[in-house]
Amino acid sequence: xxxxxxLPVLLPFFAAxxxxxxxxxxxxxxxxxxxxLFLLLLVALCSFVFIDTLQNGPRAYAMGDWQAPFGIFLIAxxxxxxxxxxxxxxxxxxxxxxCAGEDETGRFFHPLFLFQLMGLNGAFLTADAFNLFxxxxxxxxxxxxxxxxxxxxxxxxxxxxxxxxxxxxxxxFLIALAVLYRAFGTLNIPDMAARAAQLPEESIPLAKAGxxxxxxxxxxxxALLPMHFWLPRTYGSTSIPVAAxxxxxxxxxxxxxxxxxxxxxxxxxxxxxxxxxxxxxxxAGATLxxxxxxxxxxxxxxxxxxxxxxxSVGTLLVSVSLQTEAGVAAGLYYTLHSTFVSGxxxxxxxxxxxxxxQAEDRFVRxxxxxxxxxxxxxxxxxAMAVIGLPPFSGFIGKLFVMQAAYxxxxxxxxxxxxxxxxxxxxxxLSRAGTTLxxxxxxxxxxxxxxxxxxxxxxxxxxxVAMSVVLVIAAGPLTEWSMRAAQDLHAGISISALNRVVEGxxxx
Amino acid sequence: xELIYSxxxxxxxxxxxxxxxRGHTFSIVMGLTLMSYAVxxxxxxxxxxxxxEPAILADGSEYSDPLPQALVLTAIVIGFAMTAFALIxxxxxxxxxxxxxxxxxxxxxxxxxxxxxxxxLRQSPEKPSGGKYR
Numbered sequence: 001x002x003x004x005x006x007l008p009v010l011l012p013f014f015a016a017x018x019x020x021x022x023x024x025x026x027x028x029x030x031x032x033x034x035x036x037l038f039l040l041l042l043v044a045l046c047s048f049v050f051i052d053t054l055q056n057g058p059r060a061y062a063m064g065d066w067q068a069p070f071g072i073f074l075i076a077x078x079x080x081x082x083x084x085x086x087x088x089x090x091x092x093x094x095x096x097x098x099c100a101g102e103d104e105t106g107r108f109f110h111p112l113f114l115f116q117l118m119g120l121n122g123a124f125l126t127a128d129a130f131n132l133f134x135x136x137x138x139x140x141x142x143x144x145x146x147x148x149x150x151x152x153x154x155x156x157x158x159x160x161x162x163x164x165x166x167x168x169x170x171x172x173f174l175i176a177l178a179v180l181y182r183a184f185g186t187l188n189i190p191d192m193a194a195r196a197a198q199l200p201e202e203s204i205p206l207a208k209a210g211x212x213x214x215x216x217x218x219x220x221x222x223a224l225l226p227m228h229f230w231l232p233r234t235y236g237s238t239s240i241p242v243a244a245x246x247x248x249x250x251x252x253x254x255x256x257x258x259x260x261x262x263x264x265x266x267x268x269x270x271x272x273x274x275x276x277x278x279x280x281x282x283x284a285g286a287t288l289x290x291x292x293x294x295x296x297x298x299x300x301x302x303x304x305x306x307x308x309x310x311x312s313v314g315t316l317l318v319s320v321s322l323q324t325e326a327g328v329a330a331g332l333y334y335t336l337h338s339t340f341v342s343g344x345x346x347x348x349x350x351x352x353x354x355x356x357x358q359a360e361d362r363f364v365r366x367x368x369x370x371x372x373x374x375x376x377x378x379x380x381x382x383a384m385a386v387i388g389l390p391p392f393s394g395f396i397g398k399l400f401v402m403q404a405a406y407x408x409x410x411x412x413x414x415x416x417x418x419x420x421x422x423x424x425x426x427x428x429l430s431r432a433g434t435t436l437x438x439x440x441x442x443x444x445x446x447x448x449x450x451x452x453x454x455x456x457x458x459x460x461x462x463x464v465a466m467s468v469v470l471v472i473a474a475g476p477l478t479e480w481s482m483r484a485a486q487d488l489h490a491g492i493s494i495s496a497l498n499r500v501v502e503g504x505x506x507x
Numbered sequence: 508x509e510l511i512y513s514x515x516x517x518x519x520x521x522x523x524x525x526x527x528x529r530g531h532t533f534s535i536v537m538g539l540t541l542m543s544y545a546v547x548x549x550x551x552x553x554x555x556x557x558x559x560e561p562a563i564l565a566d567g568s569e570y571s572d573p574l575p576q577a578l579v580l581t582a583i584v585i586g587f588a589m590t591a592f593a594l595i596x597x598x599x600x601x602x603x604x605x606x607x608x609x610x611x612x613x614x615x616x617x618x619x620x621x622x623x624x625x626x627x628l629r630q631s632p633e634k635p636s637g638g639k640y641r
Contacts, residue, residue, distance in 0.1 A: 130578055130581070134581060134585070137585045137589070141588065141589065141592060144592060144596070148596070148599075151603075152603075153603050153604060156596075156599055156600050156603040156604065157600065157603075157604060157610070159596060159600075160532065160596055160597070160600045160609065161609070163592065163593055163596055164532075164535055164539070164593065164609070167539050167589055167593060168527070168539070168542070170585075170589065171539070171542050171543060171546045174546045174547075174549075174550055174582055175546055175549060175550075177550070177553075177578070178546075178549050178550040178552070178553035178575070178578075179553070181553045181554070181574070181575065181578075182553045182554075
């Protein structure tokens with residue numbers, strides 16, 4: 001049990017190395033089965049971590065058994081557990097979809113997919129700012145390679161922008177860490193939070209500069225307004241299962257904002273409390289508007305989904321900028337909803353574009369779909385969830401965010417933005433759906449029958465079903481997300497951390 | 508020492524920003540490399556600059572902080588890997604897109620240069636210039 005927080009990082013790592021063994025090199029079917037089994041195991045493990053943290057509170061693992069604040073820590077608290085479980089389920093569905101044929105278009109799909117998960121899980125578990133940087137780099141380098149999986153002009157160009165931009169982002173991350181180390185004298189996040197209130201006078205400007213630089217870095221990851229231009233091209237041109245997995249990548253930025261800006265620069269941080277949150281609320285609103293304009297201007301379904309992701313990021317950033325427990329809880333539920341639904345939507349887009357031949361997912365008159373009913377139902381549920389129509393998860397998610405904004409006294413600007421963004425999504429998606437399903441001519445594409453397989457539908461319907469599950473389990477989920485938000489705001493002291501490592505239950 | 512150190516870092520960052528603002532992938536990769544050197548130096552300085560001091564444990568209160576050194580070591584390794592990847596990607600993009608502009612669209616001077624290159628090749632087909640793609 002002591003090693004539990006380390007396992008979600010180690011399992012994908014060893015799975016990736018296992019799949020890289022020479023015997024698997026030429027045996028794609030075996031790679032698929034083994035990776036799928038490992039992913040199932042990961043879902044089981046993350047569910048166990050989730051239940052365990054809900055019952056027994058956070059668990060921590062000290063690498064090399066160094067005491068806090070000196071060693072590097074992995075902490076699995078309820079917020080991490082939420083994100084771990086979310087990622088594992090999303091990865092399982094995206095991988096199921098990829099097994100139907102997308103993994104044949106390039107080498108090393110399965111190991112890269114697993115390394116990506118290792119980086120994601122690590123970023124969700126680590127309690128050390130520099131270690132967060134390292135896991136960011138792991139997930140980034142895996143995502144660079146996954147992004148160009150399959151090749152092609154569009155993909156190479158998108159990858160070039162994404163890679164160069166993120167490399168500049170990494171340089172900023174390091175500068176920020178250097179500044180923060182100078183200011184705080186530590187990079188252990190709980191320790192930073194403890195020291196933030198008693199910073200000496202001369203360190204306060206440094207702490208502010210470092211914190212704002214980190215906000216830029218996380219803004220790049222989350223696609224905050226001036227740094228969001230990479231997202232539509234990247235998500236719109238990469239292969240479908242990769243785009244579905246990337247639905248969780250923007251949430252890594254949001255999660256890091258919670259960890260650093262909500263905890264370290266939280267209400268108890270004295271001089272540096274609430275750093276940059278006024279700028280963030282403006283930018284979050286502007287991100288929402290930019291996403292709306294992009295959604296109305298999109299020419300293909302994948303670009304439209306990418307712009308809807310920008311809208312959801314804007315909504316999440318609004319919830320972060322509220323700086324309340326209810327805001328974090330609402331953001332957490334909305335994260336679950338938007339990740340599952342965006343992932344599901346990409347998979348549905350993949351199924352649609354395979355059935356339309358040359359027209360792919362462009363909004364032009366084209367041949368009818370081979371499976372209009374099943375595809376249509378999946379599309380309709382995903383669309384209603386994104387727009388925020390009852391009875392699907394988007395409705396509850398948006399309601400939760402708006403409630404939190406009302407309680408924080410920010411309703412006058414948050415409500416119009418969120419409601420109008422729902423309307424814009426409704427317009428864009430009904431226009432898209434009408435063209436894709438009803439404006440047809442000619443006969444069905446003959447090769448669609450071979451291209452679309454049962455696995456595609458299984459992957460997509462699994463994620464669409466998660467939207468329904470989120471509604472059915474909305475009661476306990478909102479309760480748990482409230483508890484996760486309380487835990488996040490309460491933080492964990494260094495002495496408590498050392499006791500948790502010893503296996504004690506800390507209340 | 509602090510002054511020279513900070514001027515060095517500043518000049519390097521300035522050069523790297525200049526290189527990165529150009530549209531060619533090669534100069535951007537060069538700029539990123541320079542930037543990562545500058546960032547590593549900056550990170551190294553975050554523990555405070557001290558000469559002839561023991562690393563953490565000795566008599567007396569003065570010591571040089573070993574943690575930034577460990578951080579720099581990690582950052583160097585990661586920086587190498589990332590630069591290598593960016594270079595390979597730049598070469599791939601040069602082959603796929605036909606030019607080394609970041610947005611994939613060749614400028615007029617590039618088109619002209621390619622044309623001249625092509626004419627030269629046509630006049631002397633037995634001597635293709637080495638190292639050029641396409």
